Each structure stands twice: as C-alpha cells, then as structure tokens.
Amino acid sequence: MTEKLPGRPRDPGIDDAALAAARELLAEVGWEQTTMVAIAERAGVGKPALYRRWPSKTQLIFEAVFNWMTEPVAVADAPDSTEWIQRSFAYTLDLFARPEVQAALPGLLAALHDNPDLQSSLWREFGAPGIDMLGETLQGEGAGSEAALDAQATMVLIIGSSMIVRLLLSGENAAAVAARLPRIVNPL
Amino acid sequence: MTEKLPGRPRDPGIDDAALAAARELLAEVGWEQTTMVAIAERAGVGKPALYRRWPSKTQLIFEAVFNWMTEPVAVADAPDSTEWIQRSFAYTLDLFARPEVQAALPGLLAALHDNPDLQSSLWREFGAPGIDMLGETLQGEGAGSEAALDAQATMVLIIGSSMIVRLLLSGENAAAVAARLPRIVNPL
Amino acid sequence: MTEKLPGRPRDPGIDDAALAAARELLAEVGWEQTTMVAIAERAGVGKPALYRRWPSKTQLIFEAVFNWMTEPVAVADAPDSTEWIQRSFAYTLDLFARPEVQAALPGLLAALHDNPDLQSSLWREFGAPGIDMLGETLQGEGAGSEAALDAQATMVLIIGSSMIVRLLLSGENAAAVAARLPRIVNPL
Amino acid sequence: MTEKLPGRPRDPGIDDAALAAARELLAEVGWEQTTMVAIAERAGVGKPALYRRWPSKTQLIFEAVFNWMTEPVAVADAPDSTEWIQRSFAYTLDLFARPEVQAALPGLLAALHDNPDLQSSLWREFGAPGIDMLGETLQGEGAGSEAALDAQATMVLIIGSSMIVRLLLSGENAAAVAARLPRIVNPL
DNA sequence: CTATAAACGAGACGGTACGTCGGGTCTTCTG
DNA sequence: CAGAAGACCCGACGTACCGTCTCGTTTATAG
Structure with missing residues (x-):
C-alpha cells in the first residue's frame, strides 16, 4: 500500500x-x-x-521522549483495580524519574499551552488504553454508573502525583512519599 | 536597621x-x-x-507568578481531613486554572530543573503549612505513625492532579473529572 | 584555485x-x-x-566608503607638476565634499587610531600611485635629490587642506579659499 | 559685576x-x-x-583638548610671512602629535558634522587671530587684493597637512616629510 | 546503463529575543 | 544650593537560536 x-x-x-x-x-x-x-x-x-x-524542535523532542515511553506499557492484565493502580504508579514514577523526561517537561508544557489540540492527542494516546481497562475493572468490582469518570480521575491522580513527587521532592523522602501514594488512591 | x-x-x-x-x-x-x-x-x-x-527573564516571571500565589492560603481551619482535602482541591484547581500560572509553568519547571535548591524552598513555602495541619488532623482521626508521610503524599496528589487536569483535559470533561478527584483521595 | x-x-x-x-x-x-x-x-x-x-559596524562602514573611493583615480597623465596639483586638488576636494565621506570620517579616524597598520595600507593604496607619478615629474622639472619627499609632502598638503576646507568652511568662502589653494602649493 | x-x-x-x-x-x-x-x-x-x-561629552572633550591648546600661541610677532609659516607649522605639528588630540579627533569630526555652527566658532577662535596677522603681513609684502583669502588658504594648508602627516605617516618618514612642508607653502 | 528525483551534509538566510553598555536626566541625601 | 551616588529611559551593540533556503553530492529506482 x-x-x-x-x-x-x-x-x-x-x-x-x-x-x-x-x-x-x-x-x-x-x-x-x-x-x-x-x-x-x-x-x-x-x-x-x-x-x-x-x-x-518541540515535536522532535516530544517524540524522542514519548515514543520511547509509550512502548510496552503492559499494565493491562491486572487482576483487580488495586493491583492496576500499584503497577501504574510503578511505571509512571519510573517514567518521571528519567532525566530526559524531566528536562523535556518545560517544552512539553509550553507546547500544550500554545497548541491545545495536542492535549487531547496526548491524553488519548498515552492515557486512554489504560483508562478503559481500569474502567471495566471498576465496573466489574461494583462501581456505579460513573466508573468511566473515576477511571479518568484515577489516571489524573497517578500521572500528576508522579510528576510532582519527582519535581519537588528528592532523596529518601521522595521514596517514602511515593510508596504511600497507591494506598491513598481509592476509587471504590 | x-x-x-x-x-x-x-x-x-x-x-x-x-x-x-x-x-x-x-x-x-x-x-x-x-x-x-x-x-x-x-x-x-x-x-x-x-x-x-x-x-x-526566568527569574522575573517566577517571582511574578509565585510571589503572587503564596498569599494567604487559609485552608487551615478545616474540621476534618475530608473537608481539608475538599478545600485544598478547590484552591489548587483554581490556581492552575489561572492563565498566567499555566503560561508560567514552563519557566518554572526549567528553573526547578536547573536550580535544585529551589525545589525544597518551593515545597516548604507553598506546601508545608497545609501539610502540617493535615498531619495533625489525621493523627486525631486515628492515623498511624506515618500520618506525616500520608499528609505529604496527599498534598502531592492534590497538586499534581490539579495541574494535570488543567493541562490535559478541558471543557465539561475536565469539570466532571475534577469533581470526582476528592472522593478518590482517601488517606485513612 | x-x-x-x-x-x-x-x-x-x-x-x-x-x-x-x-x-x-x-x-x-x-x-x-x-x-x-x-x-x-x-x-x-x-x-x-x-x-x-x-x-x-566600523569595519563595514570603512569598507563601504573606501573601497568605493579607491577606484581609478586617473590623475596620472598630467603634463607638468602644476597641472598635476590642479587636478589632484579637484579630485580630492570633490571627494571630501561627498556627504557620505564626511560622515564616515569619524569612524575612519577612530580606526586609524586603534589599528596603526591601517595607516600604511591606506597611504599606500590611496596615495602612493599618484605620489610616484608626481615625483618623476618633479625630477624631470629639475627638482633636487629630495623630489620623492617633496612629492609626498605635496600629497599631504592636498589631502589635508581638502579635508579641512570641507570640514571647517562652508558656502562662498569655502569655494574661494579652495580656489586659491593650488597656487600656494609650489614644490619647486 | x-x-x-x-x-x-x-x-x-x-x-x-x-x-x-x-x-x-x-x-x-x-x-x-x-x-x-x-x-x-x-x-x-x-x-x-x-x-x-x-x-x-563632546563639548567636554572639545574643551579639554582645545582650551589646553589655545594657550599662548604667540606666533604673532613673526617678522615676515616665511617665518610666520615656519612657526605655525612647528606649533601645529606639535599639536597633532599629542596623543590626546589624535584620540579626540573622531569625536570632534562627528560634532562638526552634526553641529554646523561649531564650524565657524572653531574656525573663528582657533584660526582667526593668526590669519588676520598673516593677512596684514602679506599685504605689507606686496600681496594683491586677495591677501585675506590667501591667508585663510595658508592656514587651511598648515592645519590640514599637519593633521594628515600625523595620522597617515609615522617614524622617520613622517619627520622628513613634515620638514619639507613649509618650503612648499608659498602664498606670494 | 543512463536519467531522474529525492535525500543528504554544510551552511547562509531573515527574523527576533537576549543581555550589556553608554549617554544624558532625575532624584535622593549630605555638607 | 553644590556635590556624590546612583537609578532612570532610551536605544545600539553583538550573540544565539529557530526554521527556511540554497548549494553540490550521493543514492536508489525508472526507463
């Protein structure tokens, strides 16, 4: 073709x-x-x-950092929501610990601000697959009609807190705080 | 003097x-x-x-946005942790909804990356007061010995998810997701 | 090549x-x-x-004015020294009457002051050909052993007085004074 | 008063x-x-x-250089025009040999170009006394009706050639050329 | 086996922001 | 009020980067 x-x-x-x-x-x-x-x-x-x-330049760096990262995400096959959250945190915390990802964030944010349709594309490509998976899992666990929203919100919490813990904390404290995050996030 | x-x-x-x-x-x-x-x-x-x-330029803009934002936060007097989280989300979501704050984030992240001691100073000035307050409240509600860590982690979740929801979502979906966030964050 | x-x-x-x-x-x-x-x-x-x-900026302007001016001078074929002096005065007075040459003089002088080897190069390129010609003419007219020095001195007088008459005098007086200059310069 | x-x-x-x-x-x-x-x-x-x-700044430097120089000129009492020219050359050649005078020339020329009434004031204060003196001497020596113009032209030649010999020549050649200048200037 | 079309390295181009510096004016406080 | 100190506005300087454009060369496919 x-x-x-x-x-x-x-x-x-x-x-x-x-x-x-x-x-x-x-x-x-x-x-x-x-x-x-x-x-x-x-x-x-x-x-x-x-x-x-x-x-x-922005798009080059964007792809350099994020095509590298959207490789095998493979959190897919989590048995329940708790396990899913645990694994997602592990993956995302690792991601934002990478120095090139941290260095790319300023440019990424600037691009998001100037180019709004990048928002949805980023959210769709990076977040959507896992979110759908989590939404179904939650529904199977008895979540109400807003399971889809809760799945999105959970993803927002995971991504955001992983970013912040890497940007604002460091050393042992960062590790200790990061370890407590999954327990606090509780969509059910 | x-x-x-x-x-x-x-x-x-x-x-x-x-x-x-x-x-x-x-x-x-x-x-x-x-x-x-x-x-x-x-x-x-x-x-x-x-x-x-x-x-x-970076330092000027940094001060322009953050000396403005470190005003009286006044979430202090929440009766319990649930209320505290609710109010903190309200404040932080408002903060990251401001266009000048969003526009300043690239410069802020770059500064954080180049100037590591800025991390602790920012965390201390912006997060610490509320975190201490929440830690005491949690202890009063029967939290274990790691109440202080949980308070930090809660703050990380609030700040991070507020930032992400403003950067990656928009329109009605953003509002709906933001509204679900406090319910999911549950340090006890 | x-x-x-x-x-x-x-x-x-x-x-x-x-x-x-x-x-x-x-x-x-x-x-x-x-x-x-x-x-x-x-x-x-x-x-x-x-x-x-x-x-x-200085070097640009220097080249703008002086590569323009070092074109074919063509005073060469004067029959005797009197005629040579007359023609040289005419050419040089015209040169320093040009507004861009006058405007460039400050920069030129500054360059001469800061960059001494420019002196000889300028003197050689701009003055030497005519000076040699005049020296030979003078020798043919019975000048003594110092005809070469007198030729140089004559050129100095022509250039210098042309510059000064354009810088310090104006109007009819300038024209009248300029007209008397060749008669006073008399190397024999 | x-x-x-x-x-x-x-x-x-x-x-x-x-x-x-x-x-x-x-x-x-x-x-x-x-x-x-x-x-x-x-x-x-x-x-x-x-x-x-x-x-x-221009005026300050102007005064710094030229009030210093307009001190006792004292070429006044020359017995004849030849002697007057000799002494004027000696004085003017010395003047333009001074490093601070050479350094001031760029600014002076710029000022002359931008501020035309400075021309006449400079010419009047610096040249006029000697010119009048020379004009009378020439008339006493049998010069025609244009003795005043010739006196001006002579002064122009002296000043201009002194400047050029200092700016464009150096070393022994400068001295030798300068020594020949008075003989060539011949207003009668 | 040649012709074509596009990719390649090198680097010049227009545009524009940065941060520095000098000239000339002003506002404070001290004598 | 003069004087020292120094902040102020204005605008030029020279540097750097972005994204585009020409060069001349190389390489794969088409005919």
Missing part, C-alpha cells in the same frame, strides 16, 4: 540517531542547550534532515 | 509594575511572546531597570 | 546591497543614526548576514 | 580635574573607552557635576 516514491529513500537510521541524540542532550545539558544544531551534530546529520522529519 | 545606601533609591513602584505587566502578558500572549521588551513597555519602564532587579 | 567550500555560498548581492545602504544612510542621517539594524533594513537583509561579513 | 549667586559656589577645582582626566583617558584608552563615568571616576567627581559644566 505504501506507494514506492521515486528518488532516494530516507535513511531510516537518521530517525533513531536523532531521537537518541535528543534524549542524551536533554539528560546532559537540559532543554535550553538542546539545540537543533547540537542534535544534528551529535547524530552526525544535517539540520534539514531533522526538519524533513519533524516540523519543529 | 536597613542601612541608608547613598544615591537615588530604586523606585519601588517599578517592581510592582513590572511584575503585574509580566502576569498580564503571560495570560494574554503566553510565555514565548512575553518578552523583556514587552514587559518593559507595558510597565512604562526601561529594560535596564528590569535587569537591575532580576538577573534573567 | 579558489577551493569549493561546502554549504550554501554567500549571496554576493548582499555585500553590495549592504555597502550601498551604508553609504546612503551615512549621507542621509549621519554616523550616529547609521545603525546596523538600519543598514540591514535598507539592504533587505538580516543583521547576522552583516556580522558574518564584517566584524563590527 | 559678577553677581553673587546664592547657595554653595561651584568647586573650581572640579573643572580642571575633569579636563585633565579627560585628556589622560583619551591618550590612554582612546575615544570609545573615554566614558563620562570613567572621567568622573578618575576626577573623583560625580557625573552630574560634569553635566552641570558641559552639556555633552
């Missing part, structure tokens, strides 16, 4: 090299210093090759 | 005018367009007057 | 456009108002394109 | 200190680096004290 376009095909290695370079630079020097030129240099690539693939 | 410095004293009105101008611009045109020149023009002030007071 | 450099070549039209814009602005609004931004705007060019070519 | 003004009288020492500081800075660091703040610091004086006395 993918029609064979004429001309030289794109080098698929460039995509990976650029995304990896972006992640490394984010972790090492932060958002500000992660320049398009710097990404291109580290990837051994020219700037136009980047702009042929992503329309802006 | 404050020694009399020689020379013309700084005009204190400039501080307020600049901070107000920064807040207005953040709400109106967003982080990118909130230029130092634009702040100076709206405040009726020269650029050097801004750089005499704040070493960079 | 000129090695092929990689990358997009510099647009040669920008050089000319910038130098022309600089000359026009000098003539119209003077040295102070001849801003780099103004030059860029008039040339239809960005500021970085200027700084890629010249390291500072 | 000089009315007694009320209030504290101006400290006369400040004038000299400021002018001396300006001359020193011009000679040491050039026109660009000779800042009003720098002059004030070296003179042990505040900036407003400078602006109380001179309306601009």
Whole structure:
C-alpha cells in the first residue's frame, strides 16, 4: 500500500540517531542547550534532515521522549483495580524519574499551552488504553454508573502525583512519599 | 536597621509594575511572546531597570507568578481531613486554572530543573503549612505513625492532579473529572 | 584555485546591497543614526548576514566608503607638476565634499587610531600611485635629490587642506579659499 | 559685576580635574573607552557635576583638548610671512602629535558634522587671530587684493597637512616629510 | 546503463529575543 | 544650593537560536 516514491529513500537510521541524540542532550545539558544544531551534530546529520522529519524542535523532542515511553506499557492484565493502580504508579514514577523526561517537561508544557489540540492527542494516546481497562475493572468490582469518570480521575491522580513527587521532592523522602501514594488512591 | 545606601533609591513602584505587566502578558500572549521588551513597555519602564532587579527573564516571571500565589492560603481551619482535602482541591484547581500560572509553568519547571535548591524552598513555602495541619488532623482521626508521610503524599496528589487536569483535559470533561478527584483521595 | 567550500555560498548581492545602504544612510542621517539594524533594513537583509561579513559596524562602514573611493583615480597623465596639483586638488576636494565621506570620517579616524597598520595600507593604496607619478615629474622639472619627499609632502598638503576646507568652511568662502589653494602649493 | 549667586559656589577645582582626566583617558584608552563615568571616576567627581559644566561629552572633550591648546600661541610677532609659516607649522605639528588630540579627533569630526555652527566658532577662535596677522603681513609684502583669502588658504594648508602627516605617516618618514612642508607653502 | 528525483551534509538566510553598555536626566541625601 | 551616588529611559551593540533556503553530492529506482 505504501506507494514506492521515486528518488532516494530516507535513511531510516537518521530517525533513531536523532531521537537518541535528543534524549542524551536533554539528560546532559537540559532543554535550553538542546539545540537543533547540537542534535544534528551529535547524530552526525544535517539540520534539514531533522526538519524533513519533524516540523519543529518541540515535536522532535516530544517524540524522542514519548515514543520511547509509550512502548510496552503492559499494565493491562491486572487482576483487580488495586493491583492496576500499584503497577501504574510503578511505571509512571519510573517514567518521571528519567532525566530526559524531566528536562523535556518545560517544552512539553509550553507546547500544550500554545497548541491545545495536542492535549487531547496526548491524553488519548498515552492515557486512554489504560483508562478503559481500569474502567471495566471498576465496573466489574461494583462501581456505579460513573466508573468511566473515576477511571479518568484515577489516571489524573497517578500521572500528576508522579510528576510532582519527582519535581519537588528528592532523596529518601521522595521514596517514602511515593510508596504511600497507591494506598491513598481509592476509587471504590 | 536597613542601612541608608547613598544615591537615588530604586523606585519601588517599578517592581510592582513590572511584575503585574509580566502576569498580564503571560495570560494574554503566553510565555514565548512575553518578552523583556514587552514587559518593559507595558510597565512604562526601561529594560535596564528590569535587569537591575532580576538577573534573567526566568527569574522575573517566577517571582511574578509565585510571589503572587503564596498569599494567604487559609485552608487551615478545616474540621476534618475530608473537608481539608475538599478545600485544598478547590484552591489548587483554581490556581492552575489561572492563565498566567499555566503560561508560567514552563519557566518554572526549567528553573526547578536547573536550580535544585529551589525545589525544597518551593515545597516548604507553598506546601508545608497545609501539610502540617493535615498531619495533625489525621493523627486525631486515628492515623498511624506515618500520618506525616500520608499528609505529604496527599498534598502531592492534590497538586499534581490539579495541574494535570488543567493541562490535559478541558471543557465539561475536565469539570466532571475534577469533581470526582476528592472522593478518590482517601488517606485513612 | 579558489577551493569549493561546502554549504550554501554567500549571496554576493548582499555585500553590495549592504555597502550601498551604508553609504546612503551615512549621507542621509549621519554616523550616529547609521545603525546596523538600519543598514540591514535598507539592504533587505538580516543583521547576522552583516556580522558574518564584517566584524563590527566600523569595519563595514570603512569598507563601504573606501573601497568605493579607491577606484581609478586617473590623475596620472598630467603634463607638468602644476597641472598635476590642479587636478589632484579637484579630485580630492570633490571627494571630501561627498556627504557620505564626511560622515564616515569619524569612524575612519577612530580606526586609524586603534589599528596603526591601517595607516600604511591606506597611504599606500590611496596615495602612493599618484605620489610616484608626481615625483618623476618633479625630477624631470629639475627638482633636487629630495623630489620623492617633496612629492609626498605635496600629497599631504592636498589631502589635508581638502579635508579641512570641507570640514571647517562652508558656502562662498569655502569655494574661494579652495580656489586659491593650488597656487600656494609650489614644490619647486 | 559678577553677581553673587546664592547657595554653595561651584568647586573650581572640579573643572580642571575633569579636563585633565579627560585628556589622560583619551591618550590612554582612546575615544570609545573615554566614558563620562570613567572621567568622573578618575576626577573623583560625580557625573552630574560634569553635566552641570558641559552639556555633552563632546563639548567636554572639545574643551579639554582645545582650551589646553589655545594657550599662548604667540606666533604673532613673526617678522615676515616665511617665518610666520615656519612657526605655525612647528606649533601645529606639535599639536597633532599629542596623543590626546589624535584620540579626540573622531569625536570632534562627528560634532562638526552634526553641529554646523561649531564650524565657524572653531574656525573663528582657533584660526582667526593668526590669519588676520598673516593677512596684514602679506599685504605689507606686496600681496594683491586677495591677501585675506590667501591667508585663510595658508592656514587651511598648515592645519590640514599637519593633521594628515600625523595620522597617515609615522617614524622617520613622517619627520622628513613634515620638514619639507613649509618650503612648499608659498602664498606670494 | 543512463536519467531522474529525492535525500543528504554544510551552511547562509531573515527574523527576533537576549543581555550589556553608554549617554544624558532625575532624584535622593549630605555638607 | 553644590556635590556624590546612583537609578532612570532610551536605544545600539553583538550573540544565539529557530526554521527556511540554497548549494553540490550521493543514492536508489525508472526507463
């Protein structure tokens, strides 16, 4: 189905090299210093090759961080809601502990603010699958008609608190607080 | 006590005018367009007057948003933990609904990332008072020895979910989800 | 011979456009108002394109005025020293009457002061050809062994007095004084 | 006659200190680096004290260099025009050999260009006395009706060539050329 | 086996924000 | 009131980054 376009095909290695370079630079020097030129240099690539693939720096970094993260989420097969919450917290807390994710957050937030339709797309791709799963589980556990809303709210709590605990706390206290989070979240 | 410095004293009105101008611009045109020149023009002030007071754009905006927000929070006198959580959610959800706060978040996160000691200072000034209050209330309600940790975790859940619900959801769904949040957070 | 450099070549039209814009602005609004931004705007060019070519405003203006002026002087074929002096005065008085040359003089003097090797290069390129010609003519007219020095001194007198008459006098008086200058300069 | 003004009288020492500081800075660091703040610091004086006395940096430096130079010129009592020219050259060549005078020239030229009435005032104060003297001497030596114009032209030649020989030549060649100048200038 | 079309590295381009600095004016307090 | 200190406005300077555009070269498919 993918029609064979004429001309030289794109080098698929460039995509990976650029995304990896972006992640490394984010972790090492932060958002500000992660320049398009710097990404291109580290990837051994020219700037136009980047702009042929992503329309802006924001989108490149977005994909670098989040396509990396939306890989095997696999919280799917939790037996009950408690277990589901536990596993989701574990995954999300790990995610926001990654230095490149933390470094990418400023740019991500700016993009969310300027580009509202990114909100829904992010929410849909990242949150929706797990939310549906949790909603069904809750209904099986006797939740009322608003099980879907509760599932969304639960996801909001998990994501938000994971972010905040990584941004504002550190050291042993962060670990201790993080360990208490799942017990407090109780949608039933 | 404050020694009399020689020379013309700084005009204190400039501080307020600049901070107000920064807040207005953040709400109106967003982080990118909130230029130092634009702040100076709206405040009726020269650029050097801004750089005499704040070493960079980030620091100016940080103070503009957060010195404004660390006002009297006054959730203090809640009769029980349920009520405390309800009121805290109301306050925090309102806070992150403000457009200038949303617009300032990218800069805030960048500052948190580059300047780790800002973490503790922000957590202490913004979260600590309410957390202590909640901790005592919980202990009075029969919580165990880890009431203090649970209070911190509860605050993390409130702040984080308020931020996420404002950033990722919108419209009626946001309101509905926000309304379910307090019921799910249950530290006892 | 000129090695092929990689990358997009510099647009040669920008050089000319910038130098022309600089000359026009000098003539119209003077040295102070001849801003780099103004030059860029008039040339239809960005500021970085200027700084890629010249390291500072002074150097740009220097080249704008003096590469323009070191064109074919062609006073060469004067039959005797009197005629040579007459023609040189005519040329030099015209030169310093040009508004962009007058406007550029401050920058030129500053450059001469800060960058001494510019002295000799300017003297060599601008003065030397005519001086040699005059020296030979003088020797043919019976001048002594110091004809070369006298030729240099004559050139100094012509350049200097042309500059001063344009800077310090004006109106009819300037014209009358300028007309008497060649008669007074008499190297024989 | 000089009315007694009320209030504290101006400290006369400040004038000299400021002018001396300006001359020193011009000679040491050039026109660009000779800042009003720098002059004030070296003179042990505040900036407003400078602006109380001179309306601009240009005028301050102008006075610093030229009131210093318009001291006893004393070419007056030359017996004939040849001697007058000789002495004037000696004086003017010395003047333009001074480093602070050379450093001040850029600013002076800029001021002449922007402020045309400065031309006549400078010409009148600095050139006129000697020119009148030379004009009378020439008339006594049998010059025609245009002795006044020739006197002006002679002065233009002396000033201009002295400036150029100092700006464009250096070392032994400068001295040799300068020595030949008076012989070539011959108004009769 | 050549022609074409597109991708590639390098880097110039317009635009614009940043942070610094100098000139000239003003406002405080001290003598 | 003069004077020192220094804040103030204005605006130019030079740097950096973004996203686009031309170069000349390379490479895969089409004919």
